[in-house]
Amino acid sequence: NAGVTQTPKFRVLKTGQSMTLLCAQDMNHEYMYWYRQDPGMGLRLIHYSVGEGTTAKGEVPDGYNVSRLKKQNFLLGLESAAPSQTSVYFCASSEGRPRTDTQYFGPGTRLTVL
């Protein structure tokens, strides 16, 4: 039981390049989330999904796109990377009981955009 996994763990991009971050969970969770974490700031929600085939915008969605074609996978895309997107990206999943949900996180992807 791997929980939540993320690939890649590290990536360096040049401004304008694109990339896709993959998140996979094996807990059969309905909800999945993408966050970014920057120094001195709390986790900020980029996009989330409440089920297969659905996505919704979070607090900071600009510059990112997502897809949830399969329940276990949630992909985060950067179409044209910018230095402001240098951050640590965390994927999380939860069962979908908002009031009491525990969010389970992947190990993170450290992205640097030059």
Add this chain to the structure above:
Amino acid sequence: RKEVEQDPGPFNVPEGATVAFNCTYSNSASQSFFWYRQDCRKEPKLLMSVYSSGNEDGRFTAQLNRASQYISLLIRDSKLSDSATYLCVVNNGVMVSNYQLIWGAGTKLIIKP
């Protein structure tokens, strides 16, 4: 004003001491409250949920004060392994659609031998 505010610390505390941190939140409609723990360069993990009546889990006690809009975390008999950043998390007041968690920036705790 930030929606969830925490003292960033670091709190430098000797092993065996008791330490407490507070977290304030701005949305009076918030209904769910949590403390997560994040070790250096690792992912956050749930430490405990915070209930209206307060709750305890071993050496950890969480309290909620709705009138003053803050939650607290008390750690008794601190261990070296308690060294981490503690994240305060509050929901955005929406319980059905568009439910989101708002995360504090964290309080760093360093336990010294």
